[in-house]
Amino acid sequence: MNPLYSTYPVHIENSLTGAKEQLVPVSEGHIGMYVCGPTVYSDVHLGNARTFTSFDFIFRYLSHLGYKVRYVRNITDAGHLENDADEGEDKIAKKARLEQLEPMEIVQRYTVDFHKVMDRLGALPPSIEPTATGHIVEQIEMTQAIIDKGWAYESNGSVYFDVDAYNRDGGDYGVLSGRKMDELQSGSRALDGQEEKRNPADFALWKKASPAHIMRWPSPWSVGFPGWHLECSAMSTKYLGEEFDIHGGGMDLKFPHHECEIAQNTATSGKKGAKYWLHANMLTLNGKRMSKSTGNTILPGELFSGNNPLLAKGFRPSVVRFFMMQAHYSSVLDFSNEALLAAEKGHDKLLAAWSKLQGLEASGSGDFDLQAWIDKCYQSLSDNFNSPILIAHLFEAIKLINQNEGSIALSASDLVVFKEKMNAFVFDILGLQMEEGGSAHSEALDKAMDLVIELRAKARENKDWGTADLIRDQLSAAGIKLKDGAEGTSYEI
RNA sequence: GGUUCCGUGGCCGAGUGGCUAGGCACUGGUCUGCAAAACCAGCUACAGCGGUUCGAGUCCGCUCGGAACCUCCA
Numbered sequence: 388m389n390p391l392y393s394t395y396p397v398h399i400e401n402s403l404t405g406a407k408e409q410l411v412p413v414s415e416g417h418i419g420m421y422v423c424g425p426t427v428y429s430d431v432h433l434g435n436a437r438t439f440t441s442f443d444f445i446f447r448y449l450s451h452l453g454y455k456v457r458y459v460r461n462i463t464d465a466g467h468l469e470n471d472a473d474e475g476e477d478k479i480a481k482k483a484r485l486e487q488l489e490p491m492e493i494v495q496r497y498t499v500d501f502h503k504v505m506d507r508l509g510a511l512p513p514s515i516e517p518t519a520t521g522h523i524v525e526q527i528e529m530t531q532a533i534i535d536k537g538w539a540y541e542s543n544g545s546v547y548f549d550v551d552a553y554n555r556d557g558g559d560y561g562v563l564s565g566r567k568m569d570e571l572q573s574g575s576r577a578l579d580g581q582e583e584k585r586n587p588a589d590f591a592l593w594k595k596a597s598p599a600h601i602m603r604w605p606s607p608w609s610v611g612f613p614g615w616h617l618e619c620s621a622m623s624t625k626y627l628g629e630e631f632d633i634h635g636g637g638m639d640l641k642f643p644h645h646e647c648e649i650a651q652n653t654a655t656s657g658k659k660g661a662k663y664w665l666h667a668n669m670l671t672l673n674g675k676r677m678s679k680s681t682g683n684t685i686l687p688g689e690l691f692s693g694n695n696p697l698l699a700k701g702f703r704p705s706v707v708r709f710f711m712m713q714a715h716y717s718s719v720l721d722f723s724n725e726a727l728l729a730a731e732k733g734h735d736k737l738l739a740a741w742s743k744l745q746g747l748e749a750s751g752s753g754d755f756d757l758q759a760w761i762d763k764c765y766q767s768l769s770d771n772f773n774s775p776i777l778i779a780h781l782f783e784a785i786k787l788i789n790q791n792e793g794s795i796a797l798s799a800s801d802l803v804v805f806k807e808k809m810n811a812f813v814f815d816i817l818g819l820q821m822e823e824g825g826s827a828h829s830e831a832l833d834k835a836m837d838l839v840i841e842l843r844a845k846a847r848e849n850k851d852w853g854t855a856d857l858i859r860d861q862l863s864a865a866g867i868k869l870k871d872g873a874e875g876t877s878y879e880i
Numbered sequence: 881g882g883u884u885c886c887g888u889g890g891c892c893g894a895g896u897g898g899c900u901a902g903g904c905a906c907u908g909g910u911c912u913g914c915a916a917a918a919c920c921a922g923c924u925a926c927a928g929c930g931g932u933u934c935g936a937g938u939c940c941g942c943u944c945g946g947a948a949c950c951u952c953c954a
Contacts, residue, residue, distance in 0.1 A: 407896070425954070438954035466952085478952070565883055566950075615952080637954030642883080644953095668885095669948065678953060713903070714893060719886075719947065726892050729904035736903085739917085767894095775894045779902035789918050852913060859915085870917045879917090 390416070390453035395765040397452070399633075399772070400717060402641065402664040403563055403649075407771060410663065412632050418449050418456045419631030421623040421661065423640055424516070426463040427497035428478040431504050432684040433707075433722065434670040434677030438637045440708060440818075441667040441716035443510035445635070445772050447816050452769075459626045460513040461619060462501075464494040464520050465602055465612055477612070480601045490602055504687045507704040509818040515626050519618035523604045526613040526621045530592040530606075533654045542583040544595030544609030548647070550588045553654060560588075560650045563664065564642035590647050592617055616647035623660055624652065634661030638668050639676075670711075671721045672697075685722065702727050705820040709734040712774040712817050733782075738821060739879060740785040741813055744795070744806060747788070753796025755787050761808055774817065781812060792872050822880060840869070840876045 397410040412418050422442045425435055439460070446458045466479030483490040502512075519526075530546050533539040538553040539546050550560050561567060591614035596603040603610050623631065629652070636645060645664065652660035669676045677684045685695055693701030702710075710730035714720040760780065767776035784805075788795060797805055813819050839858060846854040859869050868879045 423954075426952080432954090435954045441954095561883095564949075567882085638884090638948065639953060642949055643951090667954070669954075671947075674946075676948065676953090680953060710892090718893085721892085723892080725904085729892060731904095733903045736917095770896090773894075775902075779894070782902055786919080792918090847913075850913070856914080863916090868916075871912065871915085872918075877917095 391765070392416075392449075392452040392454055395452065395762075395769040397449070397769045397772075399663055399665060401662075402666050403659070403661075408663065410632070412454070413628075413630055413662065416453070416455060418454045418633065419627035420446065420449070420456060420458045420633040420635065421619070421627055421631065422458070422460040422513070422634075423619055423636035423644065424461040424463060425497075425501055426466055426478060427494050427501060428466050428482045429497060429679055430686050430688075431497070431501045432677050432679060433687055433690060434672075434684070435637075436504060436508060436687050437670040437711050437720065438635075438667040439505055439510060440508055440711050442635045442665075443505075443508075444712065444716070444774060444816070444818060445633075445665070446511065446513075447818055448768055448772060451811060451816050457515070457627065458513040459515045459517065459623065461622055462494075462498055462516055462518045463618065464491075464498070464518045465618070466490075477600060477602055483601065507691065508687070508708050509705065509820050511818075517622045517626065519613065519622075520602070522618060522621050522625065523613060525625055526617045527593070527606050529617060529621050529624075529651065529655055530613075533592060533651065536654055538654045539592055540585065541608050542585075544611065545583055545591055546593040546608055546614075547584050547589040548592055548614075548650060548654070549585060550590075550650070551586050553650060558650060558653060560646065563646045563649055566642060566646070590614060590616060590643065592651075616644050617651060619644070620648050620651040620655070620660065623648075624656070629656035629660070630658045631661055633663050633665060635665040635667065638666045641666055665716075667716045668719045671719055674721060677722075690727075697724060699724050699728070702731060703822075705738075706731045706734045709737075709817070709819055712819075713778055715771075715773060715775055717771070733778075734819070737778075737781060737785060737813065738819065740788045741809060742821075742879070744788050744809060746793075747795040747802070748793065749797050749799040749802040750791070750794035751796070752798045752801065753787075755796060757797065757801045757805055760784065761804075764808070764812055768816065777812060777817070781809075784809065836867075836878050840878065843869075844876065 398407050399410055400407050420442075422439070424439075425431055442460070446456060449456050464479065466477040466481075479490050479493050482493045486493070530539065533548065534541070534546065537549075538556070538558070539548050550558075554560055593606055593608055593611055593614055595609035595611040600612065602612055604612060623634065634645070634648075649659045652658060671677065672683055672685060675681075675683050685697065687704075687707070689695040690698065690707055691701055691704060693699070706727070710727055711720065713730060713733070760783065764777055764780050767773045767780060770776070787797075790796065795802060795805075839862070843855050843858040846852075846858070862869060862878070866880055870877050870879060
């Protein structure tokens with residue numbers, strides 16, 4: 388049997404070319420994907436979570452298609468400098484100083500937090516999650532290699548990438564972001580430390596540590612620390628090779644981070660790293676991007692608990708994920724309480740239908756064209772990972788599920804396939820989850836509920852509406868919804 | 881100022897020139913003791929102004945409004 392990826396070839400919008408292209412892996416049947424991970428110096432906010440959720444969805448889909456995916460997502464644990472000056476402070480080091488902790492305690496705390504949040508959001512762990520501090524040697528080697536090519540220079544113990552020299556020799560710094568060198572220079576600010584650079588557009592590969600800088604390593608040039616952009620080049624090369632398939636990250640990393648990565652990769656190997664560059668768009672709050680530095684943020688924990696003035700109530704992680712999946716990864720998504728409430732209803736409707744489906748019997752064939760529906764679902768996903776379109780198709784299927792009580796207008800063999808595909812789309816690919824902590828109703832609860840439902844049915848028979856409504860209302864207050872159907876009453880938590 | 885992008889019905893949000901995206905909300909109906917759920921039906925938009933085309937939400941130009949990036953940030 389052909390793998391699914393050959394039946395439904397994937398097309399992706401490549402930021403590098405600005406075009407939608409068919410995904411043709413470097414190595415048939417395998418995908419190498421690198422995603423720029425978080426800098427672990429504070430709680431991951433919802434905007435961060437959106438990016439990683441988007442790429443988790445892409446990872447899940449590619450895996451589902453039958454690709455063997457190696458998904459590398461780094462942890463940046465050598466904080467970037469807060470500004471370009473020599474006195475600039477490393478974010479992690481700063482936090483460590485403020486909280487009187489070791490930098491690695493900061494890193495550990497927020498790495499754990501990040502993993503917890505992503506786990507609750509249903510994100511699978513990446514195949515490899517390398518850290519910047521674990522790859523100092525590789526970064527030093529890469530820096531040396533670029534110096535050897537003549538596209539980097541040492542200045543006062545620091546090493547800078549020489550953008551002019553690189554471009555003079557045929558480099559194309561600016562390909563990704565469409566920036567022109569003269570514009571970059573004119574727009575650049577005058578900063579302390581700039582005098583070390585030959586050109587304001589040059590960026591650091593290695594920085595000499597100031598006496599106050601805690602995180603430091605020896606190198607051929609100085610005791611210092613690697614530059615802002617080098618870790619991703621070094622680690623993606625190490626684990627995925629000089630040329631791999633997909634490189635992802637947030638839109639805000641496009642320039643300068645990814646631009647610099649491409650330059651570093653090209654300078655080292657002659658290759659740009661990834662063939663396809665994907666950028667997940669921002670999650671905005673009140674029309675502005677979420678940002679740690681401006682404080683315009685909502686933390687995932689607050690969203691789950693409802694403990695934030697902007698929220699009327701808490702939302703389950705799976706609802707939050709559904710909310711994100713209803714928008715395309717490449718579009719800006721604006722966060723609001725109302726949008727979450729709407730998503731919650733849709734999410735619950737979808738999962739309720741899935742639950743109902745489990746108990747349905749095939750009642751022969753109807754006019755639902757199952758294969759056509761399956762094709763549409765895959766085609767939407769293979770068309771640049773269009774989750775909103777997939778969800779639209781899923782709601783068509785919900786109508787089919789809810790059309791009848793107890794049975795569904797599909798043949799027995801189609802029903803098996805339909806269940807399998809619904810399962811794949813809803814859980815394996817979109818990554819939604821049934822209630823946290825014991826999804827299935829326990830047998831004991833089922834029996835107890837059967838009893839309660841029977842008692843209420845008796846009361847209703849006797850037209851004892853007071854008792855019947857008391858049962859319904861009390862259960863509802865306890866979070867259990869009764870649904871009276873033509874063929875009896877069912878319940879939902 | 882430069883680069884990139886967006887502006888879709890009450891709200892969210894897809895739409896890669898040619899038939900109804902979808903969700904939420906709302907209205908009417910079916911069902912129900914009442915309700916909820918579900919189903920059926922209705923609500924049919926593309927910021928404005930020009931242009932290209934047999935035909936434009938979709939292409940081009942201008943205007944207005946908004947966002948991201950140009951400085952660490954997903």
